[in-house]
Amino acid sequence: MAANSFLNLAFLSFYSISLLLLLPFQPFAASRGRFLPNYDGAPPLTGICSAAVILNGYKCQEFDVTTDDGYILGVLRIPEGRAGGGGPNRPPVLLQHGLLVDGMTWLMNPPEQSLATILADNGFDVWISNLRGTQFSRRHLTIDPSNPQFWDWTWDELATHDLQSVIDFVFKQTGQKTHYVGHSMGTLIAMVSLSEGQFDKVKSVALLSPIAYVSHITTPLGVVAAKAFLGEIIATFGPAEFNPRGEAAATFVQSLCAYPGVNCYDFLSAFTGNNCCLNTSTVETFVKNEPQSTATKNLVHFAQSVRDGVLSKYDYGNAIANMEHYGVSSPPVYDLSKIPHDFPLFLSYGGRDTLSDVTDVHILLDILKSHDQDKMKVQYIQEYAHVDFIMGVDAKDIVYSEILEFFRAHN
């Protein structure tokens, strides 16, 4: 059981690699709990507030945020700490989850160890978003999730539509700019937004397991998966929903695991890295809730980034199609050196993280080398892998205390 649960954790990883976990996930398919997504289109049994916040003694509010392209996102707010004391001037902070998971991942540990509740107890007004396609954000003004059109997006759209709409919403509700914490894909969409000058309602950003350049993924299965995504996957799944709990995904994973040199029995260390500090009971909560769907097109976009080693918009595959979408024959490249040099940035990365690989993070840091020294703090944690940053039992002492200090210094 523990071994299976650990394997499933790799779902926290971002993109193709995550699908490999489908096999270990099978035993759980028959025992869906109340947190599980309902893929039949019916509303979920319960929201995150009642599932993970109110029962711990915190106030919690749920909102529907409609994006400028019609998606309806479930967003929640923990307005004050467990002891109360809410007031008008609590600085807002928005937590943005990564790929194939949802906002619940910020609330998996006990309240004293989870970032969302720690921020609330330390005087922040906490907002948690759920990106399109995840269990509380499977709605659109006119398109049903059963329609492939609902899934016609990648992280380009998550940055320009979901993130912008949620940040605008927080601004309207609080009258303040927000702080921001992203994990994995949640860092990617923040960095591209910053580089495009679209983060004017954000005060500072904390990037955990930053993902931007991803060409140094070295695990055999990761490389095979990324290659397969560009070839087989559209044929296998079609350009629609990628449901990681579906049968097609399981079959696909089985075929990848048959590649020579690919060992599917050691998922966690092979893909997210050797996480040092996870709590078994947290892991069990996690596998009841995740993984969540994403768009197949989004995974293809990630696979293109692995293949090309550049950070650009989605490649439509030929000059004519790119011309149609972008007015130029190849997809526009994101230039992260355009992130404003005086924008407060906190960045934390781990020595054992095989997704946010140290070599790739160094490429990013090199691009950010002209950043104002007093506006940037970089933390390296030798023993941490991808998942430790959001679920590690000691993350509160190692990482979250630093985030609190950084936000206070840049409020």
Ligand SMILES: *[C@@H]1O[C@H](CO)[C@@H](O)[C@H](O)[C@H]1NC(C)=O
């Ligand atoms: C692990 O999680 C359980 C359940 O939330 C909690 O009671 C326990 O204290 C946690 N263990 C550690 C080492 O934090």
